[in-house]
Amino acid sequence: MATVMQKIKDIEDEMARTQKNKATAHHLGLLKAKLAKLRRELLTPTSKGGGGAGEGFDVTKSGDARVGLVGFPSVGKSTLLNKLTGTFSEVAAYEFTTLTCIPGVIMYKGAKIQLLDLPGIIEGAKDGKGRGRQVISTARTCNVILIVLDAIKPITHKRLIEKELEGFGIRLNKTPPNLTFRKKDKGGINFTSTVTNTHLDLETVKAICSEYRIHNADVSLRYDATADDLIDVIEGSRIYTPCIYVVNKIDQITLEELEILDKLPHYCPISAHLEWNLDGLLEKVWEYLDLVRIYTKPKGLNPDYEDPVIVSSKKKTVEDFCNRIHKDMVKQFKYALVWGSSVKHKPQRVGKEHELEDEDVVQIIKKI
Template sequence: MSLVSKIEDIEAEIKRTQVNKATMAHLCGLRAKLAKYKRELMEPSSGGGGGPGAGFDVRSTGDARIGFIGFPSVGKSTLLTSLTDVVSEAAAYEFTTLTCIPGIKFWRGAKIQLLDLPGIIEGAKDGKGRGKQVIAVAKTCSCIIIVLDAMKPLGHKRIIEAELEGVGIRLNKQPPNIIVKKKERGGLNIASSVPLTYLDNDSIAVILKEYRIVSADVRINCDATADDLIDVIEGNRIYMPCVYALNKIDSITMEELDILDAVPHYCPISSYYKWNLDGLMDKVFEYLHMTRVYTKPKGQMPDYSAPVILRGSAEPTVEMFCKKIHRTLINDFKYGWVWGKSVKHNPGRVGKAHVLMDEDVIQIVKKI
């Protein structure tokens, strides 16, 4: 039996199994098997050939990498052309884009790489179409923009989410606060700091047994699900921000747009008429937690032409800034002078643990 058939059988059994305390452990075991089969399905084959395909191996550049994902003919190519100087072919037929088309967008001092990926189809996680290549590139992105057609059903959103979830990409989520520490002996020691709604000791043991873990210390600090525990054990999940670009809003009424406003993490745009593209880029900038920090050499004016971009942390520190400049700079760091919103007095003397804010100016003083 092929892996795809095994996956379909397990998914069917999960759907027809009634959820209650008596079946909790059985369902958890099925979910663990399902996760293992999906991982095996996405792993590259050992034989030659079947590489990523022409145009898919694009070197990462800039401060962040954004991938456009969506069904065919939703306007991804037009969006790339509207945002950058790159002309990505767009036509009235599906699958116009067959490779990965890169472009560069400079926004608020940051250099952002945009990738127009071929249209995804249902079953991409199982290797249909060019799903494996598209998903492989998506995993290298800092953020994903899922482009949706306002004229088509919102069910497409759920299909794309399911495809990405199926290959270990978690959208707009934080890693679960779970610690699994393997031991050579001593059995399972399970502890939780909060009441568990979706798991019990038996179901946790079943999941661990599926991964051949018979002795471990398990500490759960959140109301975790079976999928959360499996994600921690697998250890290869990718957590990234996602913005839903609702395209072609020029084709719908204001009443319909008000209804769609209830969709979380969404931004209405028209890539053809270039409506609200600035709002889309601002939202991406916000979701990436980008902080611009300007440098000031001693005795000179600050350099406002090229900010240092600190990304991925809601609380970027002076130490992170130093490491972004050069990994050895923190070893020579004595203190810093900061001008901006993060200090009470301008300038303020700070240490390496000081949290910087957007558009701060910093001067580093080195050890003598």
């Protein structure tokens, strides 16, 4: 492990020394590819011993979504956790063999949101300790990450945490690169683009591919992509996670400073101690989770508005809804009756491909 960390440090030092210009783009692309491979090795070590990525550290996923909290010590993270789980949740005790803590599950808008504290990302990950590696593995399973910052501390904390997460393949508030990469059997590296490229050229693409021992591939760009974007696509293991920057202790800064913070994207100013804007934070978490609530209606009874079935907005067909209730339900499915904004008539008979909307009411009719 020490040798991998030393190699990472050597490459980072060389990148820092190298001037960024067109002449060095090829060399920097190669270094970035080497760095990505070494970081992957840290997350999933090939040698025996030292545990795999997350072995013995699996926090049981419960509820409808998982939110991870990251922050330096003394930014008020514990206070925030206690206030959120105390005010808005049924505090739940779980058995876990981990070094993180699960303070509780927030009940919000009918959804159970599991809250995880992830302290080891900062303390252990970058120096290659197994704990840091395993915490990163847990962080990659989160639906939303909250980076808790101190309003009176410099914004450098934000950059340090971002760098740590980015280094281990977690992309915050980003969408996957809009480029096509396809391996083939022969024909060498074919590089095409529909736009002018300021970062990548054929030589740099070839250098990055050769680092991965890829000698035949088609690379097609639809925007001005960087070497990092190409590496992300080749690696194929990147996680694209929504992130909210929670700026705590706003009671200790001026109104002018608060107004500046309020204009920044993905920011949510709060005071955990005084319980200022905790409702606003939860509303923002809900928005970033992008969940859909579906109410069930048993035959001959009123809809159950107390306990909605929660599905992702990306997987919200009637079939997805059935699978959330029970995996065998689709086998018995005949059709569904739907009331709500996804249909024109109330009720409307639909098939399992029909896409549902938030707060639709569904009654499943089974085959006899």
